[in-house]
Amino acid sequence: GDNTIYRASTTAPVNIAVIKYWGKRDAKLNLPTNSSLSVTLSQDDLRTHTTASCSSTFSGPDTLLLNGSPQDVSGARTQACFKALRGLRAELETANPSLPKLSTYPLRIVSSNNFPTAAGLASSASGFAALVRAIANLYELHSSPTALSQIARQGSGSACRSLFGGYVAWDQGSAADGSDSLAREVAPASHWPEMRALVLVVSAAKKGVSSTTGMQTTVATSALFRARAEDVVPKRMAEMERAIAERDFDAFARLTMRDSNNFHAVCLDTEPPIFYLNDVSRAAIRLVECINAAAGKAVAAYTFDAGPNAVIYFLEQNAGLVAGTFKTFLGHLDGWQTELGNKLAGQAGVA
Ligand code: PMV
Numbered sequence: 555g556d557n558t559i560y561r562a563s564t565t566a567p568v569n570i571a572v573i574k575y576w577g578k579r580d581a582k583l584n585l586p587t588n589s590s591l592s593v594t595l596s597q598d599d600l601r602t603h604t605t606a607s608c609s610s611t612f613s614g615p616d617t618l619l620l621n622g623s624p625q626d627v628s629g630a631r632t633q634a635c636f637k638a639l640r641g642l643r644a645e646l647e648t649a650n651p652s653l654p655k656l657s658t659y660p661l662r663i664v665s666s667n668n669f670p671t672a673a674g675l676a677s678s679a680s681g682f683a684a685l686v687r688a689i690a691n692l693y694e695l696h697s698s699p700t701a702l703s704q705i706a707r708q709g710s711g712s713a714c715r716s717l718f719g720g721y722v723a724w725d726q727g728s729a730a731d732g733s734d735s736l737a738r739e740v741a742p743a744s745h746w747p748e749m750r751a752l753v754l755v756v757s758a759a760k761k762g763v764s765s766t767t768g769m770q771t772t773v774a775t776s777a778l779f780r781a782r783a784e785d786v787v788p789k790r791m792a793e794m795e796r797a798i799a800e801r802d803f804d805a806f807a808r809l810t811m812r813d814s815n816n817f818h819a820v821c822l823d824t825e826p827p828i829f830y831l832n833d834v835s836r837a838a839i840r841l842v843e844c845i846n847a848a849a850g851k852a853v854a855a856y857t858f859d860a861g862p863n864a865v866i867y868f869l870e871q872n873a874g875l876v877a878g879t880f881k882t883f884l885g886h887l888d889g890w891q892t893e894l895g896n897k898l899a900g901q902a903g904v905a
Pocket residue numbers: 570571573574575576590676678679710711712713765766859860
């Protein structure tokens with residue numbers, strides 16, 4: 555028989571949304587109630603590295619190690635990704651019977667993050683993107699990033715955006731089977747080489763309310779949510795794409811901050827209310843507001859996901875002002891990590 559151990563490795567970067575995904579219209583397929591748009595961070599700073607292997611000599615169920623700890627892969631999300639990838643491999647094997655039957659072998663997946671897991675730092679995004687691409691490489695699928703985004707989306711919605719670098723939209727789509735709910739490149743990182751992101755680790759503790767539970771409660775109870783999904787976000791998606799196309803930082807920043815605030819307002823409007831921001835997060839918001847007021851235009855933008863950590867976007871020419879002010883006023887705080895994520899994918903001296 556075939557005793558070969560087949561293996562493939564890849565990395566996937568974290569992405570941070572500037573127009574947030576919050577709400578599912580189909581919880582099983584992870585179909586969103588609104589489109590979203592994100593910026594992919596540098597792989598040098600925040601990324602998941604994943605190796606997938608399979609062999610006829612492996613026995614037992616598929617396994618996944620994350621940072622050395624065994625993870626439960628029996629959940630519907632992970633199973634959906636495995637099933638979709640095995641299905642594509644099985645098609646290749648049917649078309650070419652001389653190929654080894656990798657689709658029938660147990661999988662061993664080994665992953666590591668170079669940043670705190672589940673601290674609101676979008677670990678599920680890079681995690682599922684890396685998992686899907688590692689297995690796709692192992693199976694020699696040659697699927698496009700868009701095709702893989704449809705699979706990664708079923709693992710974690712935001713993961714579909716981590717298949718691309720730069721500025722990435724996730725179009726919500728309207729098909730019931732999710733075939734048009736896909737990620738798309740809005741612009742490569744090289745389109746706006748001056749863009750920088752500072753990730754402020756306010757707390758590396760595991761987040762309080764998971765995004766899945768939070769979204770479910772918000773959709774079920776928040777009255778503000780409907781206005782966000784139907785009215786606010788569709789307009790902002792178009793404005794954000796224009797701001798990026800024209801490299802209009804003032805518009806990019808103001809849309810980013812207003813969308814983060816709208817998302818956290820919808821969380822507060824949820825019953826029971828969800829609090830992701832803390833006093834340090836609010837201090838970071840006030841600091842950005844001060845920097846921008848002094849500059850007479852937006853030169854910095856804050857955004858927060860499902861946790862208290864801040865991501866601050868700014869342009870390289872304002873690095874001294876923005877990063878310098880943050881260091882001066884908030885640099886004494888525990889868990890402050892200015893080294894992380896200060897450049898975008900494709901800009902940080904690709905090794
Ligand atoms: O991909 P999920 O299910 O972890 O949801 C991510 C939700 C936010 O990070 C808050 C927003 C986003 O678009 O990434």
